[in-house]
Amino acid sequence: MARTDAPPAGATAAAPTGPRGPRRGRSRGKAVYVGAPLVLIATNSVMFVLFFVWPAVIGLWYSFTSYTGVGEARFVGLANYSALLADDAFYAALTRTLLFTALVVPLTYVLALLAAVLLSSPYTRGTGVARVIFFVPWLISPIVSGVIWRWLFGENFGLVNFVITSLGGSAVPWQSDGDLSLMVVVFAATWGGTAFSMLLFIAALKSVPVSYYEAASLDGAGSWHKFRYITLPGIAPTSFIVILLGTIGAMKEYALIQALNNGGPGSENNLLVQYIYRTGFERAQIGYASAASFVLMVILMAVAFAQLLLNRRREGQR
Amino acid sequence: MSSRSAAPLEQPAAGLPAALDGSTGRRSSRRRSRRRAELPQRLSATAVLWLLAVVYGFPVLWFVLSSFKPAGELFSYPLTLLPEDPTTAGYVQAWTQFDFYRYFGNTLLVAVITTVLTVMASAAAGYALAKYRSWWLSAFAVCVIATTMLPTEVILSPSFLVVRDLGLYNSLAGVIVPSILTATGVFMFRQFFTTVPDDLLEAARIDGSGELSTFVRIMLPIARPIIITLAIFSFQWRWNDYIWPLIVLNDPDQYTLQIALQGIVGAENVNWSVLLGASVISMAPLVVLYLVFQKHVMSADMNAGLKD
16 A cells, blocks of 8 residues: 555655644754664665666666677667567467456455455354465465465366366366466466455455444345445445555566466466566577566556556546 | 345345344344344355355365375375375475475575565664655655566566676575565555654653664664564565575575475476475465464554555
């Protein structure tokens, strides 16, 4: 939430007349301190310049060159970008990433909200243990999550196919079929991503006033109506954050798919970050990979911006 | 409301939203039988909760149980839930023959050092943002937010070149140093210190305490809950980090757990016996840490956007 909340907060804080400003000239007193805050932000400022500004600047520069990591970086103008737009492998990775995101984000949203509602409900028993169970996947690294689901969905040895064949079905090609393989990645990503969103939802559900539900009950509103017209609007800001963070996270997915099927079968399920990694490190086309990086960055920013706008408009209508 | 239009809506969701709002009466006539109506709802909501919990818990359960099977039993049909002949051979082999003791040590070193540095740097920066006003502090805040828009995954190759040019390539320091700055950490502390009354700072000033010593002696101790929460989160991020160690480390002696695991997964013939044991070894510390500090994780101020 800091990502979206912080800019306005920082801006108001910086305004010369804070709420206490005019009184007894306190704001002037604060302006005196320069050394202490400078020291306090020194470490992070250096880190910011070294590992953020520097890579971003040279990355942008290299995206206009044919740099390969050694020797001279030859300026090629927009050649990398125009080559990228004609690159089938890039489009394949992009569409696969978008499909993956479109599947994971809604699924995670629904399951996280369901889990949060059930855990906050006065009707459920054993929520303490259930909460721990839901939370364990968050502790497990993407690599190990990939291994766990690979073990479960192994084509010749997995439990899932064993159960299916035991029940008289025929083994499902979870690994050799591209779409099924992606589905397993979707399951695994949803499984791993639920706990975090669930925590956000639990906090949000607590903040919806109980009196709203009581009033609605007196008016004879049904459970679904209460959920639809009280709960959902009440947690709308959290829904926005969950969807935004989920989208950005899914667009960057790498480790999980790497362990689960290595972008396979073949290169069918190569997602964007894997494409960038392969181009930059395995084929050492740093200039070209940098161009792909900046396209991904533009997409991420566009996604964030579009969702922010949508959120603003919806808030405005209410 | 007409029952015809309501039925399809209420059917699938009956147990859940009812469970959500703490009321039972769908129609006013039913309010009288509230007591009796509660039981089925309690049962259905609990049933759905536990069905979901089983779905989420089962993959890990199956995985951990499998890790105690001897290599020959792993693939022998029919599969059994419990190992018939439990063994820790996979664990022993992973720990000794596959050098997981070393990867474990490397990962622990990286996670602990990074966490200490991250907590210190974030606390200092967050405090500065909360308690001092100036245009360059606002600019700094915007810069920190910007880091979330351009994560390492996006600028892989240039980040690699920077680390190489700084002479940090193939060293654990190359994994540690670039991970110190986290926007989440900075804003968690900023949010916390904003709630600390300015009077406390003023009082310290009147007593003649220097700015930095006020921060270290008064402010840091009261920020203990945030320190613990961020420490847990940071430890988890660094312990599970994959892509950054992957591009920085080249020498197998320096590998962290996640890279070593991926090494086994990516092999031509996956050694599942070792892989299962090694995976369980790698996730055990976090599960223990979580169980010990559960309260701090669950009550974390989630408004600070805890994801890195």
